[in-house]
Amino acid sequence: MIPDATPARRIHVSAAVITDAEGRLLVVRKAGTTAFMQPGGKPDPGETPAETLARELAEEIGVRVSPDTLEPLGSFTASAANEPGFEVVAEVFRVDIGDQQPVPDAEIAELRWVTAATASGLEIAPLARDYFLPA
Numbered sequence: 001m002i003p004d005a006t007p008a009r010r011i012h013v014s015a016a017v018i019t020d021a022e023g024r025l026l027v028v029r030k031a032g033t034t035a036f037m038q039p040g041g042k043p044d045p046g047e048t049p050a051e052t053l054a055r056e057l058a059e060e061i062g063v064r065v066s067p068d069t070l071e072p073l074g075s076f077t078a079s080a081a082n083e084p085g086f087e088v089v090a091e092v093f094r095v096d097i098g099d100q101q102p103v104p105d106a107e108i109a110e111l112r113w114v115t116a117a118t119a120s121g122l123e124i125a126p127l128a129r130d131y132f133l134p135a
Contacts, residue, residue, distance in 0.1 A: 009085060011083065011089070012043065012089050014056065015076075016040050016094075024134065025038075025114055026061075026112075027119075028110065030108060031107050033082045038128050048067065049091035059105065060107070061108060062105050073093060076089075079126045092131075116133050
């Protein structure tokens with residue numbers, strides 16, 4: 001067997017699992033893209049994954065959380081939704097936003113609360129679709 005000459009190109013991110021009282025998952029769509037994904041993003045130099053996620057949630061959806069309140073769910077890998085030929089490696093956290101209401105901000109064009117049934121007509125990023133979309 002000949003080894004693959006092109007190793008997978010990886011994008012490291014932090015991502016949130018935020019659910020509402022009905023058990024729906026919060027997903028967002030960035031401007032200029034078609035896929036909905038979990039809120040989150042790429043780290044700035046020196047940030048921990050939890051610090052990255054807390055910053056991204058404040059910037060993208062106006063939700064303020066402390067990094068030490070995030071519940072680590074682990075590291076997950078999936079095909080990148082908006083960057084063909086790349087894998088996303090996500091440090092994923094369950095996030096309790098209390099009674100805060102997320103609103104699209106920064107590069108976020110739209111947000112939705114979804115289940116597998118209500119998301120059937122939407123393009124959902126592989127990470128969210130394969131691991132976190134509630135039945």
